Amino acid sequence: MYWVLAAAGLAALAWGGWQWQRGPAGPAYEAPSARAPQGPAAAGQAEAKPGAAQGAPGAQTGRPPADPPGGAPARVGAGATVAVEAADAVTISLSRVVSAVGTLRAAESVVIKPETAGRIARIGFEGGARVRKGDLLIALDAAIVAAESEQTRAELALAQANYQRTVDLAQKQFVSERARDEAAANLRVLEARLKLAQARLSRTEIRAPFAGVLGLRNVSLGDYVREGDALVVLEDVSSMQVDLRLPERFLSQIRRGQQLRVEFDAWPGREFPAELEAIDVQVDANGRSVVARGRLANADGLLRAGMFAKASLTLSENPRAVMVPEEAVVPMGSDLFVYRIEDEKAFRTRVSTGQRREGRVEIVEGLAPGARVVTAGQLKLQRDGQQVRVVASGQAGTAAQGPAAPVPAPSGG
Structure with a gap:
């Protein structure tokens, strides 16, 4: 029983609060530029215009009209002509470049190093000089290696003579076949030893492996260098x-x-x-x-x-990239569109873009060269194929507003 009474009380309080917030109905809207006449004149005007109160906007609802004087201009209709700015799609030669x-x-570069140890006996270049392939750069002291080479050459000559005599005696069967084979083997050993001596002798002369320019010289005459020491750079x-x-x-x-x-x-x-x-x-x-x-x-x-x-x-x-101003491209979701103008009508066209250069964007697909596109005023286009009028730059926003509404004069006392 008590909970029924409590629910009824809460409902009554809610109804009373709603009535209090709603308040009494306000008077009918009256234009600020006109003041209601007083006295008999008011009665005469009321008799002369009996339907004026009923025809006034908002007279019965107690609200002001939808577009009061001095308000924002009405929205452009779907069938109206819209003023827009436009530009032509131009064709240029465009390169895709990555930085x-x-x-x-250098094309060829090597650090000159000796293959054998020794003392520098001659330097055949100056720092920063240009050399040709095969030019002598550095010569090491080769006295010992040259002497060893001459000794091996003399031993080789004796071995060649012994081998020839052994062959002749073997033909006459004065010596065995083994003696002839030993003489041939000794000859081959001395030949190999002479080649080794000559190779060591050649290593004492360091020559340019290719033509180029030398770096700074870091050695001097008489320096002792070891195998692998850096002498100079050639590039x-x-x-x-x-x-x-x-x-x-x-x-x-x-x-x-x-x-x-x-x-x-x-x-x-x-x-x-x-x-x-x-x-x-x-x-x-x-x-x-x-x-x-x-x-x-x-x-x-x-x-x-x-x-x-x-x-x-x-x-x-x-060589024939189609470019339009960046402001002509309108994103809608995941797609990109331009408004193409044909016969003074704007048609929305889906496009694919490429590179951007100096305020312009490449149209890879969807637009032909020379087409005219809208660059300003796209938001005023309410439907595809709407009539448009191309105006000069900076006038698309003002051309669609029309004349401003007159400001009501203040009423006299």
């Missing part, structure tokens, strides 16, 4: 190589023969043309990159190994 940095290296700088690390996603797009443009901080504002000549067989698992090597000419000798290089690799070239 990378790398280090310059072939007639052409240079640049190694670039490219992301593995470009692996299917790079190939030998592609063109490179290389820049160096030492020569600002100058580009050196190069050509891709090799691609590494492996992809670096740590950086997920592949090394591509380019070659560039260095006939004037301006480039040096170790220079920091900034390269641009041309992956592909499109």
